[in-house]
Amino acid sequence: MRKNLHLLRGVLAAGVLTVATLPAAMAASITTVLSFDDLADGVLPAGYGGLDWSTAGWTAFSIPAAPYSAHSGTGRVTTGFMADDASSAIRFAQMTTFDGAFFAGQGGAVLSFELYLGGQKVHSSATLDPSAAPSFLASGYAGLVDMVQVKSVNHGEFVMDDFTFTQAVPEPHSYALLLAGLLAVGVATRRQQSR
Known part of the structure; x- marks a missing residue:
């Protein structure tokens, strides 16, 4: 009984150490714009940018047309x-952290974002009434989401x-850290069994 308790403590200590250090090791992130x-010009490809646009019916265009100004370059949707x-x-x-997007257009089209995770709405952004000068609409939410809905009056x-x-x-080193933790648990278990 005493051996099993000692073994359990060793396994838990190694496991807790591994789990506790993983979030810091996995802290790298990539921001995509x-x-x-x-x-x-034309229908936005369903998998553009690694996202699923298939239900949205978004159209891309690059021809100048006031008040539908691009924020950078000429492309917009x-x-x-x-x-x-x-x-x-x-x-x-x-799962992703959604930062926001730039909008331009007709006044009165009042825009906002609704953010979802697992089919549940987790946040609604502030609103933005667009104009010819592109303005950034921030999501206002730092948590993870898996879907964004762009809402508009028009x-x-x-x-x-x-x-x-x-x-x-x-x-890459987060995987090495996880493997090292699992090996430590395995070694501790094997030592206890051989005693």
């Missing part, structure tokens, strides 16, 4: 005129540019 400048909010959903392949009356999100990326 989709500028849409690399797209041909828009939704179908008077589309419903649900058709503007953008899904991430993995879909098709705005353009979106520089869609920005941040994904956590495990660093």
Whole structure:
């Protein structure tokens, strides 16, 4: 009984050490800004930027057209005129922190974001009434999401540019740390069994 208790303490200590150090090791992240400048005019590809745009009906264009100004470069995207909010959903392949995007367009198209995780709404952003000068609409949420819905009073009356999100990326040494912790647990278990 005493041996088993000692073994259990050793295994727990090694496991706790491994789990406690993993979040710090996995703290690297990649911020992605989709500028849409690399797209041909037309329907946005469903997997553009590693995201699922398939339900959204977004269209890319680069021809100058006031008040639908690009924030950077010439590319930007828009939704179908008077589309419903649900058709503007953008899904991430993995859980992500969504930062926001730039918008320009007709005044009165009042925009906002609704953020979702696992099908549950976790946050609604502030609102933005667009103009010809592109303005950034921040998500206002630092947690993880897997879907963003762009809401507007008048879909098709705005353009979106520089869609920005941040994904956590495990660093190679985090896998080595996990393996070392598991090996330590295995060695401790083996020693106890051989005694």
